[in-house]
Amino acid sequence: MNHEKRTIEFYVLAAFFTLFVLFLYGPLSAILILSFQGETGGLTFPLNGVSLHWFANLFERQAVGDFGGSFKRSLVLGIMVMIVTVAVSLLAGLAFRRKFRGATALFYLAIASLVVPSIIISLGIGVVFQQIGFRPAWYTSAFGAHLTWTLPFGVLIMFAVFNRFSPAYEEAARDLGATSWQTFVHVVLPMIAPSLIGVGLFGFTLSYDEFARTLMTSGTFNTLPLEIYGMTTNVTTPVLYALGTVTTVFSFLVILATLGVILYVGRRRARA
Amino acid sequence: MTAALERPAISTAKPARRRRFSIGAVTPYLQSAPLAIILGAFLLLPIIMIVVVSFWDYDFAAMYPDFLTTNYSDVLGSWVTWKTYLNTIKFAAIVWALTLFIGFWVAYFLAFHIRTTAMQMVLFLVCTVPFLTSNIIRMISWIPVLGRNGLINSTLVHMGLVPKPIEWLLYSEFAVVLAMVHLYTLFMVTPIFNTLMRIDRSLVEAARDAGASGWQVLWNVILPLAKPGMAIGTIFVVTLVMADFSTVQVMSGGQSASVALMMKNQMSLLQYPAAAANAVVLLVLVLSMVAGILRIVDIRKEL
Numbered sequence: 001m002n003h004e005k006r007t008i009e010f011y012v013l014a015a016f017f018t019l020f021v022l023f024l025y026g027p028l029s030a031i032l033i034l035s036f037q038g039e040t041g042g043l044t045f046p047l048n049g050v051s052l053h054w055f056a057n058l059f060e061r062q063a064v065g066d067f068g069g070s071f072k073r074s075l076v077l078g079i080m081v082m083i084v085t086v087a088v089s090l091l092a093g094l095a096f097r098r099k100f101r102g103a104t105a106l107f108y109l110a111i112a113s114l115v116v117p118s119i120i121i122s123l124g125i126g127v128v129f130q131q132i133g134f135r136p137a138w139y140t141s142a143f144g145a146h147l148t149w150t151l152p153f154g155v156l157i158m159f160a161v162f163n164r165f166s167p168a169y170e171e172a173a174r175d176l177g178a179t180s181w182q183t184f185v186h187v188v189l190p191m192i193a194p195s196l197i198g199v200g201l202f203g204f205t206l207s208y209d210e211f212a213r214t215l216m217t218s219g220t221f222n223t224l225p226l227e228i229y230g231m232t233t234n235v236t237t238p239v240l241y242a243l244g245t246v247t248t249v250f251s252f253l254v255i256l257a258t259l260g261v262i263l264y265v266g267r268r269r270a271r272a
Numbered sequence: 273m274t275a276a277l278e279r280p281a282i283s284t285a286k287p288a289r290r291r292r293f294s295i296g297a298v299t300p301y302l303q304s305a306p307l308a309i310i311l312g313a314f315l316l317l318p319i320i321m322i323v324v325v326s327f328w329d330y331d332f333a334a335m336y337p338d339f340l341t342t343n344y345s346d347v348l349g350s351w352v353t354w355k356t357y358l359n360t361i362k363f364a365a366i367v368w369a370l371t372l373f374i375g376f377w378v379a380y381f382l383a384f385h386i387r388t389t390a391m392q393m394v395l396f397l398v399c400t401v402p403f404l405t406s407n408i409i410r411m412i413s414w415i416p417v418l419g420r421n422g423l424i425n426s427t428l429v430h431m432g433l434v435p436k437p438i439e440w441l442l443y444s445e446f447a448v449v450l451a452m453v454h455l456y457t458l459f460m461v462t463p464i465f466n467t468l469m470r471i472d473r474s475l476v477e478a479a480r481d482a483g484a485s486g487w488q489v490l491w492n493v494i495l496p497l498a499k500p501g502m503a504i505g506t507i508f509v510v511t512l513v514m515a516d517f518s519t520v521q522v523m524s525g526g527q528s529a530s531v532a533l534m535m536k537n538q539m540s541l542l543q544y545p546a547a548a549a550n551a552v553v554l555l556v557l558v559l560s561m562v563a564g565i566l567r568i569v570d571i572r573k574e575l
Contacts, residue, residue, distance in 0.1 A: 124318025
């Protein structure tokens with residue numbers, strides 16, 4: 001669009017942007033490095049040698065609480081939340097394409113779900129379960145609490161996708177004799193597939209990292225973020241950083257894998 | 273689900289025939305039902321419950337159904353609570369101003385100074401990825417940087433710029449604000465970037481042709497058109513800061529307070545009705561802020 005020469009504004013802003021990226025990633029790389037701290041090293045620089053001691057420490061059960069168990073719970077919960085978020089957001093997105101009574105109210109309820117402070121939802125669900133007489137557990141109350149956080153994102157994304165979706169494709173498919181189910185499966189679904197994968201990524205990572213809403217709703221067993229949150233107050237060794245490195249690397253792998261799938265789907269569609 | 277999904281396609285083609293009675297008219301209700309049920313059960317019901325419980329009586333062991341206003345008079349009558357609310361609003365204001373400034377310039381750089389779409393997407397992803405990793409980890413990652421023997425202090429001391437380590441870098445209000453900006457700026461970048469990308473570039477060219485300088489284009493064309501994105505970013509940042517307890521707790525080392533942290537402490541003492549009264553006050557405050565912002569911007573149009 002603009003092919004004139006780079007102005008001074010560009011260089012100032014480029015420097016600002018670089019600083020911003022350093023600000024985002026700098027501290028993260030600090031704990032990445034410090035997680036390889038030697039056995040006698042502490043929570044800050046300098047490194048007293050390099051070792052995998054703290055990673056090994058992570059897997060000794062008594063040292064840092066229940067890392068394996070909480071990771072498994074967070075993983076399963078994240079996948080459950082992901083599946084439900086994708087399905088429910090897709091359905092709601094389809095519903096919002098048409099006018100129906102209560103559409104505006106439902107839309108603003110979804111927005112409310114995003115802006116109501118997490119701790120209030122946590123407290124509310126905790127009290128409801130207590131009054132009904134159900135035991136809170138990560139797969140019931142925390143599952144619901146996570147959905148109140150992931151669904152608004154999913155619904156907003158689907159809303160944006162269908163806002164830009166031209167009905168001409170569906171009309172063309174129908175003119176060629178496709179049934180409405182065929183139209184949906186062969187025309188609509190492939191076109192919105194990348195967005196759906198994106199919604200899935202949001203659903204999984206938001207749930208995997210969530211802890212304010214899980215606080216009062218996880219029941220007896222902690223999820224991974226709760227475990228880490230507990231550690232911030234009573235663990236004073238680099239094992240905390242090792243845990244941070246492991247979960248962050250896991251998050252990065254999930255994101256990379258998702259981007260790979262999106263690219264693959266896009267390329268296959270381009271070839272077809 | 274099969275039946276529910278195939279309907280909307282038909283609807284656009286033959287709207288007239290479905291007027292009287294058909295499954296088609298029910299479809300949007302069926303499609304939106306899961307969302308409505310989940311939000312009803314895990315959002316509406318809990319909030320109603322909180323309002324109810326905020327009028328209950330309690331002691332150290334349990335709560336008792338009642339209709340008391342003492343929980344509210346305890347909240348609103350205490351000077352400590354007022355100070356905590358003011359402190360929370362102060363954090364929200366400072367973090368909002370900083371994230372808006374940083375967020376706008378980052379988004380502006382991406383939208384107007386990066387020339388290829390591929391590069392734009394790559395740089396945007398670079399900004400987005402940390403958002404998808406754990407908040408707590410990103411918070412504690414400041415400890416080795418800001419701590420008494422952290423990177424910044426040891427560098428400053430080593431260079432001889434300060435005689436002894438600066439104490440207020442970590443476990444202070446400065447650390448809280450810094451961590452919040454670190455955590456929440458992305459919520460400002462994304463919506464502003466989204467609105468900037470949708471600005472018709474010919475508007476900018478027209479302004480240039482009419483003799484506007486770079487700053488005039490920015491001030492009179494781009495900035496006004498970016499307002500909806502700023503408003504959405506503001507909703508995110510303000511509500512996140514108002515609801516924050518973990519950043520305040522971890523980064524201030526217990527030296528600062530926020531409303532949510534006060535609630536969390538009440539909850540750990542099993543004073544649920546007191547926490548509920550606080551929750552209602554906080555909820556009214558946050559929702560009225562959001563309602564105020566929504567008067568300026570129609571979110572549905574911006575998506």
